[in-house]
Amino acid sequence: MRRVAVIDKELCKPKKCNFLCANVCPKNRSGEDCITLDEITNFPLIDEDVCIACGICVKKCPFKAIKIVNLPSQLKEKPIHRFGKNQFVLFRLPYPVENQVVGLIGSNGLGKTTSLLILSGQIKPNLGEPGKKFELSELTSIFRGTELQNYLEKLSEEEIRVSFKPQRVDLIPSKYSGKISKLLDKTDERGLLNELIERLRLEGLLERKINEISGGELQRVAIAACLARDADIYYFDEPTSFLDVFQRLEVSKAIREFCEKKSVMVADHDLATLDFLADRVHIFYGSPSVYGIVSLPLSVRVGINAFLDGYIKEENVRIREEPLKFDFSFTRISDLKSVLISFEGLKKKLGSFELKIKEGKVYQKEVLGILGANALGKTTFARILAGELKLEAGKLEGKVKISYKPQYPRTEFEGTVEELLRSFKKEFSSSYQAEILRPLQIDKLLLRKVKKLSGGELQRVAITITLSKEADVYLLDEPSAFLDVEMRVSLAKMIRRLVEKRECSVMVIDHDLLFLSQIADRGMVFLGEPGKFGYSEGPCELEDAFNSFLKEVGVTFRSDPQTGRPRANKLNSKLDKEQKERGKYFMGKLR
DSSP states (O other): OOEEEEEOTTTOOHHHHTSHHHHHOHHHHTTOOSEEEOTTTOSEEEOTTTOOOOOHHHHHOTTOOEEEEEOOTTOOSOOSEESSTTSOEEEOOOOOOTTOEEEEEOOTTSSHHHHHHHHTTSSOOOTTOTTOOOOGGGGTTTTTTSHHHHHHHHHHTTOSOEEEEOSOGGGHHHHOOSBHHHHHHHHOOSSOHHHHHHHTTOGGGTTSBGGGSOHHHHHHHHHHHHHHSOOSEEEEESTTTTOOHHHHHHHHHHHHHHTTTSEEEEEOSOHHHHHHHOSEEEEEEEETTTEEEEOOOEEHHHHHHHHHHTEEGGGTEEOOSSOOOOOOOOOOGGGOOOEEEEEEEEEEEETTEEEEEEEEEEETTOEEEEEEOTTSSHHHHHHHHTTSSOOSEEEEEOOOOEEEEOSSOOOOOOSBHHHHHHTTOSOOOHHHIIIIITTTTGGGTTTSBGGGOOHHHHHHHHHHHHHHSOOSEEEEESTTTTOOHHHHHHHHHHHHHHHHHHOOEEEEEOSOHHHHHHHOSEEEEEEEETTTEEEEOOOEEHHHHHHHHHHHHTOOEEEOTTTOOEEEOOTTOHHHHHHHHHTOOEESOOO
């Protein structure tokens, strides 16, 4: 293959454009059949062997439904799988390794989930020939001489037992019903269920039905069910989504403990979690939703640094034009003088839960990072500031406009993304497009129906709506959820630019420690007992906030010598023990 042509059938409307792509194609106009009409589907088909990648059809398509990308010249392998003609194509596979945790990192839409489904035997690869299904044994010749050959042979002969935690845990209630206890009992093949229930704090969920619990609770149930099965290899597809920082690190510790002397593969966007959990990583690169390529295995530090840098030295391949860096200016604490919001002695009860916040101030032109476990009152605090909840006691001062993005963005809007945005922002000025739409890649979603957006796409739209409003303070509750690393960096840079230009303040509640450590000027930690009571002393120096929280979690971070980024120490490692003895739980580079 020299190039990949992809047609998005959700956007493509050949009847409305009168088959414009075929009419403007120079190959078609010279008499060759490059773009033809599929008589069965009534959608265009692009012959990638005839296509010269001139880009005319891409530019002329009124619905932005066509993508044509030249493949890297050094790519010599055949595809592993393709979902259909003019659909996404995957090259190479990651390698499971005995007694190790292998991490998968990369943008959304590059084939991480597809790889896990192939390796677990749930998808039969077609080697780039849609409509055909090849047995796993037929892949062994492609990977002869590699660690993958032996694994595929055993998997095809059913000599390997697999346990799989799916990405979309929110779909579990549509497949299973009844009590949590019965679901978990079915998976208990190792006699570890009681330990897992205690470790993942599932005691209070056992008598509840599967459709009655939250996304974070579903995630922990799914992880427990996966670990309870007796398997040779365990696959976890995005195990940190819906979980708070404490739960992410506890789940990571549980995976390492309960999968000791087993093989594990984990796909996730939380680099701090992968740093802590994985022994080595594969980088997925390419063009999202067009094609994905899997790198050779790398050590965790080298792999994550190469991913952030955008260049894989070992393969001499550039995967991104620019490195991912949090290279922007911050507000010095000494410069925080203009107070927008002040609060003291805040108290709020919600049922049996009680929240207390000692005191604090929110200053103009600062980013305040808010961290802590779930169910400790972070969202309650945000809703108090946004005027959605009334206080029982305390003093809250500051007449400011607040724009609030809730934790779980939802909408019943029937139209397109553009129609939704124009209900908040009538004019899309050039500065508005440059400052918000393009950094969040909303310009690529404008023609899509809101109800058909993925979780990450809906999250970006919700952030866009929040930042499109005029306000003094922007409250973003878990903005990084469902976003890949590149988008998180882009969001961080955009927030810093808006703070400087609008002279506003931004309060960010999030569970991505790398994201918070690099974007915030100060921190605010919430502690307590989840679901019962939560408290906060108020905003403080960022390093103090991280030390306070990580001491509760029992995990230490250090600064990477090459990039300065915060890296999680392996549990009970020499560095981990040394930092705990010194009381320095966070030694990563701040700002």
